Amino acid sequence: MLNSAHAHHADVIIVGAGVSGLTAAHHLIAAGVTVIVLEGADDPGGRMATETVDGFRLDRIGQLLNTAYTEPARTPGLADLVLRPFAPGALVHTDGRTLRAGALTPARALTSGSLDQARIGAALGRLAALPEERILARPERTAHAALSSRGLGTTLRPLLAALLRDPALTTSSRVADLALRTFARGRLAVPEGGAATLPGLLAAGLPPGTVRTGVRVRSVATNLVTTEEHGDFSCRSAVLATGARAAAALLPGLRVPQFHQVTVIHHATPAPLPWDGSLLLDGDPKWPVAHTAVMSSVDPTRAPAGRSLVTTTVLGPPPPARTVAARLARLYETSTREWELLAVHHTPEAVPAMPPPLDTRRTVRVLAGLYVCGDHRDTNTVEGALRSARRAAGAVLRDFGIPLPAAPEAALPVAA
Numbered sequence: 001m002l003n004s005a006h007a008h009h010a011d012v013i014i015v016g017a018g019v020s021g022l023t024a025a026h027h028l029i030a031a032g033v034t035v036i037v038l039e040g041a042d043d044p045g046g047r048m049a050t051e052t053v054d055g056f057r058l059d060r061i062g063q064l065l066n067t068a069y070t071e072p073a074r075t076p077g078l079a080d081l082v083l084r085p086f087a088p089g090a091l092v093h094t095d096g097r098t099l100r101a102g103a104l105t106p107a108r109a110l111t112s113g114s115l116d117q118a119r120i121g122a123a124l125g126r127l128a129a130l131p132e133e134r135i136l137a138r139p140e141r142t143a144h145a146a147l148s149s150r151g152l153g154t155t156l157r158p159l160l161a162a163l164l165r166d167p168a169l170t171t172s173s174r175v176a177d178l179a180l181r182t183f184a185r186g187r188l189a190v191p192e193g194g195a196a197t198l199p200g201l202l203a204a205g206l207p208p209g210t211v212r213t214g215v216r217v218r219s220v221a222t223n224l225v226t227t228e229e230h231g232d233f234s235c236r237s238a239v240l241a242t243g244a245r246a247a248a249a250l251l252p253g254l255r256v257p258q259f260h261q262v263t264v265i266h267h268a269t270p271a272p273l274p275w276d277g278s279l280l281l282d283g284d285p286k287w288p289v290a291h292t293a294v295m296s297s298v299d300p301t302r303a304p305a306g307r308s309l310v311t312t313t314v315l316g317p318p319p320p321a322r323t324v325a326a327r328l329a330r331l332y333e334t335s336t337r338e339w340e341l342l343a344v345h346h347t348p349e350a351v352p353a354m355p356p357p358l359d360t361r362r363t364v365r366v367l368a369g370l371y372v373c374g375d376h377r378d379t380n381t382v383e384g385a386l387r388s389a390r391r392a393a394g395a396v397l398r399d400f401g402i403p404l405p406a407a408p409e410a411a412l413p414v415a416a
Contacts, residue, residue: 007036007209008231008232008233009233009234009235010034010036010233010235011028011033011034011035011235011236011237011400012028012033012034012036012235012236012237012238012239012396013036013037013038013225013233013235013237013238013239014035014036014037014038014238014239014241015038015217015220015225015238015239015240015241015242015250016037016038016039016240016241016242016243016246016374017037017038017039017041017044017045017046017199017211017241018044018045018046018047018048018199018241018374018385019045019046019198019202019382019386019389020241020373020374020375020385020386020388020389021039021046021239021241021242021373021389022037022044022077022199022202022203022206022389023075023077023202023385023386023390023393024239024241024373024389024390024392024396025037025202025206025210025211026075026076026202026206027075027076027389027390027394027397027404027405028393028397029076029206029210030076030405031393031397031402031403031404032402033397033400033402035206036210036212036235037206037210037211037212038212038215038217038225038227038233039211039212039213039214039215040213040215040216040217041213041214042213042214043213044200044202044203044211044213045199045200045203046199046243047061047063047243047347047350048061048063048195048196048199048382049061049195049196050193050194050195050196050197051343053266053343054268055303055304056266056268056303056304056309056342057193057194057301057303057309058194058264058266058302058342058343058345059190059194059264059311059345060264060345060347061195061262061264061345061350061351062195062264063190063195063381064162064163064188064189064190064279065083065188065189065190065382065383066182066183066185066186066187066188066189066383067083067085067187067189067414068182068187069182069186069382069383070383071382071383071386071387071390072382072383072386074386075202075386075389076205077201077202077204077205077206078198078201078202080201081191081192081197081198081201082191082192082414082415083189083190083191083192083414083415084189084190084191084192084298084299084414084415085187085188085189085277085298085414085415086188086189086190086277086278086293086298087276087277087278087279088187089101090159090162090188090278090280090281090291091279091280091281092158092159092281092283093280093282093283093284094283094284095283098280101120101124101156101159101281120156123150123156123180124180125184127177127180127181127184128181128184128185130177130181135174135177135178135181136174136178138173138174138177139173140173140174140356140357140358141172141173141356142169142170142171142172142355142356143160143164143166143169143170143171143172143173143175144157144168145173146173146176147160147169147176156180157169157283158281158283158291159180159183159281160176160179160180161281161290161315162279162290162291162313163176163179163180163183164176164179164354165260165262165315165350165351165380166260166315166353166354167260167290167316170353170355171353171354172354172355172356172357172358172360174356174358174360175354175360175379178360178379182383187414188279189414190295190298190299192299192301192415193299193301193302194299194301194302198382212230215228215229216228216229217250220238220240220250220251221238221370222237222238222367222368222369222370223235223236223238223369224238225238236400237368237370237371237396237399238369238370238371239372239373239392239393239396240370240371240372240373240374241372241373241374241392242374243349243374243376244256244257244352244374244376247372247376251366251370251372254366254372257352257353257354257376258352259348259350259351259352259353260315260350260352260353261315261316261346261347261348261349262313262314262315262346262347262350262351263313263314263316263318263319263344263345263346263347264311264312264313264343264344264345264347265311265312265314265318265324265341265343265344266310266311266312266341266342266343266344266345267309267310267312267328267336267339267340268303268307268308268309268310268339268340268342269307269308269309269338269339269340270307270338270340271306271307271308272306272308273294273297273308273310273332273334275293275294275297275308275332276297277294277297277298278293279292279293280292280293280332282327282331287323287327288314288316288319288323288324288327289312289313289314289324289328289331290313290314290315291312291313292311292312292313292328292331292332293310293311294308294309295309295310295311296308296309299415309342310328310332310339312324312328317346318344318346321341321344325337325339351375351380352375352376352380354379360378360379360384361378361391362376362377362378364377364388364391364392364395365392365399368399369399371392371395371396373388373389373391373392374389375388377391377392390404
């Protein structure tokens with residue numbers, strides 16, 4: 001219980017039970033270090049949240065993963081995570097026609113009569129073959145400037161906007177190239193059962209009592225974490241694994257980045273909607289939709305039998321419901337009059353912005369005994385959040401004189 005002195009001490013106190021905090025806890029515990037994770041909310045998981053409405057599982061932010069991600073397989077606790085992949089590539093609706101980006105080789109695209117698809121395939125193929133260090137050594141500018149100079153802005157812009165969640169493409173061109181490289185090497189995917197499945201597995205895999213929810217932290221030092229209502233927690237080291245703004249509030253001097261806002265809109269159809277599991281990108285900037293998918297075709301666990309779940313992402317504030325319905329009717333070539341609006345989730349600070357110049361591996365060690373991790377210390381993806389946590393755990397263990405255990409190399413299961 002929280003009243004005992006033993007419950008108020010651990011080798012490491014982690015503040016924040018989102019993906020990064022839970023992952024750091026797993027790496028540290030695997031090395032024999034005692035850990036307590038403090039979370040102010042009532043449940044762990046942070047922004048990777050899923051709510052259930054009438055049998056539908058609705059993600060709040062709708063993060064896209066990729067089967068080419070390496071960090072999930074290196075993270076203890078995620079062995080049972082199953083990824084549900086979208087159809088290969090992605091559909092891009094632009095200029096009244098729909099092309100598939102990334103699914104065809106240049107030769108096959110030319111055979112099909114699509115020069116645009118051939119050019120996209122060639123560009124993605126070149127990026128897929130490049131080592132990561134070569135991409136990080138490239139001259140840096142904005143993603144928009146890089147696309148324009150390569151003559152691929154019209155066709156690849158919707159894809160990059162979706163991958164980066166940055167409609168203006170102000171993101172560093174190096175990060176954009178890394179995102180396209182990952183896209184070319186794997187398939188976009190979502191966790192089976194909803195985004196919350198991932199942090200749920202992490203939390204469930206920790207020893208009982210490790211995660212303490214409803215505990216609001218007031219201050220953090222190298223050997224002491226003070227809470228609002230649950231007393232002080234002593235430690236040898238502390239790890240801040242909150243969002244960037246909360247981390248800066250607890251540790252003045254940390255930079256607070258700009259953020260990209262995201263709105264996720266969920267509709268239920270009265271009957272199953274035929275769809276091949278593709279992610280559909282809207283390349284028309286006059287409309288607010290960034291991308292949409294029949295999510296239940298990708299992951300059948302997200303909708304009750306006999307109905308479909310359509311999930312739509314807007315990279316901005318919530319647009320009028322009628323505007324979205326009208327655009328979806330055009331994109332899916334079907335009437336949306338009988339579709340039921342299940343939820344509209346708007347997150348003003350959904351993901352940290354990553355403009356140039358950018359260090360994609362920002363330091364996680366503030367000083368001996370004080371560390372920080374999260375997607376604001378790496379790339380702003382689930383992969384980046386997991387990687388920053390592993391780096392932070394490694395820094396803690398090095399300062400403790402303990403080697404970081406070897407990470408497994410096995411890939412995560414991908415549903416057929």
